[in-house]
Amino acid sequence: MPGLTSKYGEGVQRVPADTPIEDMTMLLKRDGGIIVEQLVSHKSIDISYQDIKPRMDRDKVWKGKFFPEQTKRCPGLIGVSKTFTQDQLMNPVYQAICDHFLTTRS
Numbered sequence: 001m002p003g004l005t006s007k008y009g010e011g012v013q014r015v016p017a018d019t020p021i022e023d024m025t026m027l028l029k030r031d032g033g034i035i036v037e038q039l040v041s042h043k044s045i046d047i048s049y050q051d052i053k054p055r056m057d058r059d060k061v062w063k064g065k066f067f068p069e070q071t072k073r074c075p076g077l078i079g080v081s082k083t084f085t086q087d088q089l090m091n092p093v094y095q096a097i098c099d100h101f102l103t104t105r106s
Contacts, residue, residue, distance in 0.1 A: 021096045044087040051081035
């Protein structure tokens, strides 16, 4: 990964959605995270939020130690928001990253 630092710099990177998948996977391996800008449209995010908001509003305060109290949980997003499923979960870039990490041993 020596060429990655000269190409992207150090630390978690912000990259456009058309960044090569190979670069994204290497950045994830190197830094443990990546910010992919404009991967999903603002409209899609707004619709998804409206879909899940009623469930989030009903969420109870977390009393455990794993998450902070202000954490909002919304399990079952696939069944709650068709927009979330189609635009975010099935996003080709997201799917390519998942495919890499779930099928590759390196």
